[in-house]
Amino acid sequence: MTRAEAIEMITNVLPAFDERQVSRLAEVARSMAGRPAALELSPEDLAGIERPREDFKGGRTLSSSEARAMAAGLAVRTADVIR
Numbered sequence: 001m002t003r004a005e006a007i008e009m010i011t012n013v014l015p016a017f018d019e020r021q022v023s024r025l026a027e028v029a030r031s032m033a034g035r036p037a038a039l040e041l042s043p044e045d046l047a048g049i050e051r052p053r054e055d056f057k058g059g060r061t062l063s064s065s066e067a068r069a070m071a072a073g074l075a076v077r078t079a080d081v082i083r
Helices: 003-016 019-033 043-057 064-082
Strands: none
Touching: 003 019
16 A cells, blocks of 8 residues: 555544544554654565465475574574674
8 A cells, every 4th residue: 555545544433433433543643653664675675575475385394393493503603703
């Protein structure tokens, strides 16, 4: 949804809101105002997210011991980078 579409949708539904809903929407908007914008994901990032989903659907998963070993290896590599 584009920014213009989102603003139009909010503008269209706002008259139907009761006072409590309008107040809640204002609270949500205020809380979001100080936050950085959402991170835009590149096509490569999106593909990286989708790949494990497809692996899981295809039955390509790790056993718990394989996953622990992989996580331990990642922890060691991360510690080496931090040092």
